[in-house]
Amino acid sequence: MVRKLRLTVPAAFGYLMLAGFVGVSLLPFWVAIKTAITQPGDVFQTASSIAPGELTFGNFTRVLGLPSSVELTSVRASPINFALSLRNSLIYTALTVAGQLFFSSLAAYAFARLKFPGRNLMFYGFLASTMIPAIVLFIPNFILIKDLGLINTFAGMVAPTVLMTPFAVFFMRQFFLSAPRELDEAAKLEGASAFQIFWRIALPIQAGPMATLAILLSINSWNEFFWPFLVGRGEDVRVMAVALSDFMSQTSQRTPDWSGLMAALTLSILPVIALLFVFGRQIVESLQSSGMK
Amino acid sequence: MSFLKIENVVKRFGALPVIKGVSLSAEKGEFVVFVGPSGCGKSTLLRLIAGLEDVDEGTLTIDGEEVTHAEPARRHVSMVFQSYALYPHMTVYQNIAFGLEIARQPKPEIDRRVQEAARILQIEALLQRKPRQLSGGQRQRVAIGRAIVRNPKIFLFDEPLSNLDAELRAQMRVELARLHKNLGATIVYVTHDQIEAMTLADRIVVVRAGVVEQIGSPADLYDRPANMFVAGFIGSPKMNLFQANVTAVNAGTITVASAVFPTGKWEIAGPFLRMPEVGSTLTLGLRPEALTIGGGEPIAAFSVDLTENLGGSTQIYGRAKDGTNLTVLAHQRTELSSGDRLEVSLGTGLLHVFDGDGLALRV
Numbered sequence: 001m002v003r004k005l006r007l008t009v010p011a012a013f014g015y016l017m018l019a020g021f022v023g024v025s026l027l028p029f030w031v032a033i034k035t036a037i038t039q040p041g042d043v044f045q046t047a048s049s050i051a052p053g054e055l056t057f058g059n060f061t062r063v064l065g066l067p068s069s070v071e072l073t074s075v076r077a078s079p080i081n082f083a084l085s086l087r088n089s090l091i092y093t094a095l096t097v098a099g100q101l102f103f104s105s106l107a108a109y110a111f112a113r114l115k116f117p118g119r120n121l122m123f124y125g126f127l128a129s130t131m132i133p134a135i136v137l138f139i140p141n142f143i144l145i146k147d148l149g150l151i152n153t154f155a156g157m158v159a160p161t162v163l164m165t166p167f168a169v170f171f172m173r174q175f176f177l178s179a180p181r182e183l184d185e186a187a188k189l190e191g192a193s194a195f196q197i198f199w200r201i202a203l204p205i206q207a208g209p210m211a212t213l214a215i216l217l218s219i220n221s222w223n224e225f226f227w228p229f230l231v232g233r234g235e236d237v238r239v240m241a242v243a244l245s246d247f248m249s250q251t252s253q254r255t256p257d258w259s260g261l262m263a264a265l266t267l268s269i270l271p272v273i274a275l276l277f278v279f280g281r282q283i284v285e286s287l288q289s290s291g292m293k
Numbered sequence: 294m295s296f297l298k299i300e301n302v303v304k305r306f307g308a309l310p311v312i313k314g315v316s317l318s319a320e321k322g323e324f325v326v327f328v329g330p331s332g333c334g335k336s337t338l339l340r341l342i343a344g345l346e347d348v349d350e351g352t353l354t355i356d357g358e359e360v361t362h363a364e365p366a367r368r369h370v371s372m373v374f375q376s377y378a379l380y381p382h383m384t385v386y387q388n389i390a391f392g393l394e395i396a397r398q399p400k401p402e403i404d405r406r407v408q409e410a411a412r413i414l415q416i417e418a419l420l421q422r423k424p425r426q427l428s429g430g431q432r433q434r435v436a437i438g439r440a441i442v443r444n445p446k447i448f449l450f451d452e453p454l455s456n457l458d459a460e461l462r463a464q465m466r467v468e469l470a471r472l473h474k475n476l477g478a479t480i481v482y483v484t485h486d487q488i489e490a491m492t493l494a495d496r497i498v499v500v501r502a503g504v505v506e507q508i509g510s511p512a513d514l515y516d517r518p519a520n521m522f523v524a525g526f527i528g529s530p531k532m533n534l535f536q537a538n539v540t541a542v543n544a545g546t547i548t549v550a551s552a553v554f555p556t557g558k559w560e561i562a563g564p565f566l567r568m569p570e571v572g573s574t575l576t577l578g579l580r581p582e583a584l585t586i587g588g589g590e591p592i593a594a595f596s597v598d599l600t601e602n603l604g605g606s607t608q609i610y611g612r613a614k615d616g617t618n619l620t621v622l623a624h625q626r627t628e629l630s631s632g633d634r635l636e637v638s639l640g641t642g643l644l645h646v647f648d649g650d651g652l653a654l655r656v
């Protein structure tokens with residue numbers, strides 16, 4: 001008997017649903033890309049169509065501030081300094097990710113391995129704090145940062161997340177818990193201090209999960225908008241996500257520069273997409289083994 | 294004073310006592326083996342000595358210093374874990390050197406000692422490998438290397454051979470014995486395997502359910518088990534145990550009755566620790582390897598159920614008139630078939646006698 005790929009009605013329906021979901025999630029990306037490769041003047045004529053208008057890469061060169069696009073710069077100048085925003089985004093992301101990785105894994109290790117009174121109570125209290133909506137925290141945090149004089153500084157921008165986030169702590173704690181306890185004990189017998197055990201044994205064997213966490217946090221930080229928007233709007237510290245919003249508010253007479261915005265947006269998510277392509281599989285595996293998703 | 298002294302140690306997990314008042318001691322250079330069934334508390338006892346668990350009651354002394362609640366590192370003990378617990382991200386060299394580095398030894402000194410340990414254990418060629426690139430036996434050696442390089446006061450081994458196959462286990466057993474002799478190390482070794490205990494130990498501590506049942510040399514435990522548990526646990530194949538009634542008590546001898554004896558009764562000579570009462574029930578023990586086919590006066594008669602030919606010797610399983618199972622390890626090849634009747638004598642072997650509480654009645 002020849003085995004055929006059996007496409008039963010429920011299976012076909014399932015695939016159709018999946019295809020639908022994929023289509024719905026990819027549609028906004030396509031719209032962004034389509035707009036980015038359309039002449040600024042044609043955006044509204046082609047808005048209702050799925051296909052782009054007359055193709056151009058002028059929007060990309062324009063937002064990058066490249067000189068070759070003379071005729072387009074006369075149409076519209078880019079309001080942002082792409083290179084500076086990129087630098088700021090990199091600094092912001094590097095600081096928040098490095099800080100969270102280090103401090104969260106310290107906290108996670110303590111919750112997983114050290115014995116101290118009230119440990120579990122503290123941990124669950126810590127987890128419960130994730131239930132407080134971020135929006136509630138913005139105002140008190142903003143006032144604090146303002147009073148500290150840290151508006152428009154990287155210090156103020158990274159302050160709420162650089163020390164640790166519940167997600168990162170919970171994520172790493174799961175991995176520390178599942179590591180063999182004998183490794184810690186062997187090091188303890190050899191005279192290692194709690195920090196030496198953490199730094200030289202417990203942490204290095206979690207290199208894989210740490211890398212995954214680093215990528216997840218990077219994507220998060222890269223896309224962070226509201227908090228940097230509140231405290232970091234100065235040109236020198238403005239991250240990409242905040243800078244992009246300038247496309248929408250540049251003049252009072254003219255409509256926002258949609259094609260410029262979409263071109264810059266497309267360029268700004270390229271690093272994230274690259275990360276996902278390279279490490280996507282590892283991220284999924286780590287998330288599954290941490291039991292979080 | 295003993296090198297290692299444990300006095301009345303109690304350990305509870307929650308409300309549950311796991312070590313119930315254990316006292317024992319080990320001399321410098323002695324090889325002490327804790328043996329007992331799974332879950333009896335051997336590992337816990339070892340971890341208490343190491344300081345990985347905290348003692349609830351009692352005291353612990355190492356080399357004249359009380360260390361009951363001392364930090365593990367201050368006790369100067371090395372432990373070889375059942376899982377080996379090698380640091381997976383470090384090379385063999387780094388694994389062995391780690392403790393010395395923590396102790397801030399100078400680099401040349403570390404190198405000298407790592408090379409020395411590697412030479413003793415014949416793992417010089419493996420020093421740059423990672424643990425996952427090693428076989429079970431090689432990992433075992435690295436774990437031992439990590440222990441000896443620190444020159445500890447006491448070595449603690451927790452079932453170190455249980456993850457190896459039978460052949461490697463036998464080989465490592467010999468090497469451990471040699472290592473002990475060469476290093477003159479004080480070793481506390483945990484196993485559930487009584488053969489390991491018998492072959493390695495200077496002294497065996499038999500543990501059951503958190504209580505020490507008997508402490509003694511392998512020969513002591515074999516010849517004079519203090520109770521039925523030790524009698525059944527030490528020795529392979531297991532000692533034959535069967536019940537007998539006391540029919541007469543005379544000066545220094547007692548007479549017992551059982552269907553196992555060819556004549557139905559047997560006279561046992563003392564000296565006894567306590568004299569049993571007439572009419573009480575005793576448990577008697579005969580080691581399978583102490584029984585001889587033919588020879589002197591037969592002590593047991595039975596019909597053969599099954600024989601296993603082991604090459605040079607034969608293991609015979611039989612059943613006495615009243616259904617009591619008996620095992621005989623004959624030191625020759627025998628041609629027997631099921632249903633054959635057989636009589637065996639004790640020769641110079643020992644008849645073990647236990648009272649109703651399972652305690653030995655003879656010294």
Ligand SMILES: Nc1ncnc2c1ncn2[C@@H]1O[C@H](COP(=O)(O)OP(=O)(O)O)[C@@H](O)[C@H]1O
Nearest residue numbers: 306307311329330331332333334335336337338
């Ligand atoms: N950390 C622990 N918490 C609770 N119970 C434990 C713990 N460690 C061991 N036990 C219990 O103590 C008993 C003895 O364990 P263990 O010392 O590991 O036995 P063994 O090594 O002789 O097999 C077992 O019943 C085990 O379940």
Ligand SMILES: [Mg+2]
Nearest residue numbers: 335336337452
């Ligand atoms: Mg154990």
